[in-house]
Amino acid sequence: MNLAEERLEHLAGRLKLPDVPGLVSSLAQEAADKEWSFADFAEALLQAQSDASDARACDTIQRLAGFPSRKTIDAFDFSFQPSVNKKQVAELASCAFVERADNVILLGPPGVGKTHLAISLGVEASKKRLSVKFTTAARLVASLAEARTAGTFSRRLMGFVRPSLLIVDEVGFLPLDAGEAALLFEVVCRRYERGSIVLTSNKSYGEWGEVFSGDTVIATAILDRLLHHSTTISIKGESYRLKDKKKAGIVTTPAG
Numbered sequence: 001m002n003l004a005e006e007r008l009e010h011l012a013g014r015l016k017l018p019d020v021p022g023l024v025s026s027l028a029q030e031a032a033d034k035e036w037s038f039a040d041f042a043e044a045l046l047q048a049q050s051d052a053s054d055a056r057a058c059d060t061i062q063r064l065a066g067f068p069s070r071k072t073i074d075a076f077d078f079s080f081q082p083s084v085n086k087k088q089v090a091e092l093a094s095c096a097f098v099e100r101a102d103n104v105i106l107l108g109p110p111g112v113g114k115t116h117l118a119i120s121l122g123v124e125a126s127k128k129r130l131s132v133k134f135t136t137a138a139r140l141v142a143s144l145a146e147a148r149t150a151g152t153f154s155r156r157l158m159g160f161v162r163p164s165l166l167i168v169d170e171v172g173f174l175p176l177d178a179g180e181a182a183l184l185f186e187v188v189c190r191r192y193e194r195g196s197i198v199l200t201s202n203k204s205y206g207e208w209g210e211v212f213s214g215d216t217v218i219a220t221a222i223l224d225r226l227l228h229h230s231t232t233i234s235i236k237g238e239s240y241r242l243k244d245k246k247k248a249g250i251v252t253t254p255a256g
Contacts (some may be wrong), residue, residue, distance in 0.1 A: 019052040020045065054129070055086055061126040065167075066103045071119040085238040086113050089117065092231065093124045098196045103230040106200045110121040111239025112175075114200035118167050121198055132167045137171040140187065141180040161190045165198065172203035181212040185222050192225045199226065 005021065006247040007130040012209075015251045023045055062070060073093055078086045092104060104121065106114040122132040135143075140160060147156030160166055166187070176184065191197055205223060 032210040065132040073120040109234030112235040133163040134167040144183040
């Protein structure tokens, strides 16, 4: 490394632009071939540094989010689920709903792509450097119940309240007792008009009383806050996970 390169690396470190030294050498030849002006070269250099910083931040947010897997909207099979409005999903992918602290509710039977879409919206939020947390309803209430016993409830609660976007998967897959319903209600209340929730459920809104062990009062209270500023996407169709098995004849559709 020559003296000029050492000085460049030192200055880049002070300015917290760690990729600049490497980018200078990779862009120099392109600048010469295309006869860039100094301004063009500076813009390309800073843009490349910005892109690298965004990519690292996005990766960090996604790792901390706790996604079970990383899904993208491009990978969602809209042709298999025509009940999903592709334009509506694209609008949600802008994450303007997160900026407004609105909610998105994805309803439908198992396997139709609710979790895929929920994670995809979380991935899009991470690209905009918005903090995201993914959890299932069962894991959320179990975590808070454990923290209450351990005397760390307030701190644990903030882990679900603080992120810009909270994804709560599988509401309704397992019934919640009165105490668990109260914990979910606490999270929804604390985020109401302050932070977005993307929630998936296999139950229609009319069935939410069953989810909360027949307590229609708390079900109504939770829905009231979730739906005040929200978009609901109801997915109708067959399980995406079973489509290949059906093609192979492993699973058959009962005669109606």
